[in-house]
Each structure stands twice: as C-alpha cells, then as structure tokens.
Amino acid sequence: MNESCPVLSPDERQYVDIQGRAEHAMLATIYAAIEKARQQAADELSSVGSELTPPAYDYFAAVAHQKLFLLLCGADPETxxxxxxxxxxxxxxNGRNISDHYWVGRAAKSDPDDPSN
Structure with missing residues (x-):
C-alpha cells in the first residue's frame, strides 16, 4: 500500500466528501459575511454623509482571522x-510553513494593485 496516498474505503471516501462539502459551505458563509460587513460599513458611512473611506474587505478578514486565532488557542475572543x-x-x-512553502523566494510587489509588478 502506498502510505503517502492511501486508497480510501467507501466509508472514508463518503466521510471526506461530506466534510469537503461542509467546509466549502462554511467558507462561502465566512466570505459572504466579510463582504456583508464591508458593505454595511460603507452603507452606514454613506448614510451619515461621511466622506471617509470605509474599511476594506481585508480589514474585516483580519478581524475574523484574529478572533478565530483566539478561539483556536482557547482564549476569550473579546478579552x-x-x-x-x-x-x-x-x-x-503553521503560517510560517505556508509562507515558506508557497511564497519565500517570490519577488514582493512594491504595489499589489499595479498589474505590471
């Protein structure tokens, strides 16, 4: 048996498929919630006549990341x-390993919004 890529039993395959669908649905919900928060902030700022730039999508993603990090560590996400x-x-x-594996050695873009970089 190839231990690096074992053949799954039918029950194991079913489990993996169910878990994958649940994970996909969960992530879609998280992404939609982040976009909804961004849009809510933009709408509320606009409704009060503010000319300030609303928080970016990335701000709300970072807030979610921080709260999930605290949750995973067993800390109170509020305190x-x-x-x-x-x-x-x-x-x-784990984050460092992902960075090292996928991004170390890639040239950093000076302006991430500039497609010429």
Missing part, C-alpha cells in the same frame, strides 16, 4: 484572556 501559548505557537508556525 483575549486565557488561551494556550503552545497552541498559539503551533498556529503561528
């Missing part, structure tokens, strides 16, 4: 109290 520093370190290391 930041509690939590396991070992789990936090492992999550941060």
């Amino acid at each position: 930041f109290m509690g939590g396991n520093p070992d789990i936090a370190a492992r999550i941060i290391e």
